[in-house]
Amino acid sequence: MGEVVTLRQVRKAKARRDHEAKAAANRARHGRTKGERAAEAAAHAKLERTLAGARRED
Template structure:
């Protein structure tokens, strides 16, 4: 015979696991310092300037 499980407890455990995954994603997205954000923004700006500098003007 199979193992007896409590469905209420299983649902709560699944909900906790989903909440923990969502919380981890939010920490990665929003839990950065101002220095990290400034560094990423500077890197994006540098990449944009490099790409714009390599453009050929006048060609269509």
């Protein structure tokens, strides 16, 4: 015979896991330090300058 479980507790545990997964995704997306954001912005600006310099004028 199977294990006896309380459905309310199972639903709450699933909700906690789902919430934690969503929080982890948000931390990965938004949880960067000021230095990391500045470094990414500098890399992006350098890439834009490189591309702008390589464009042909029509």
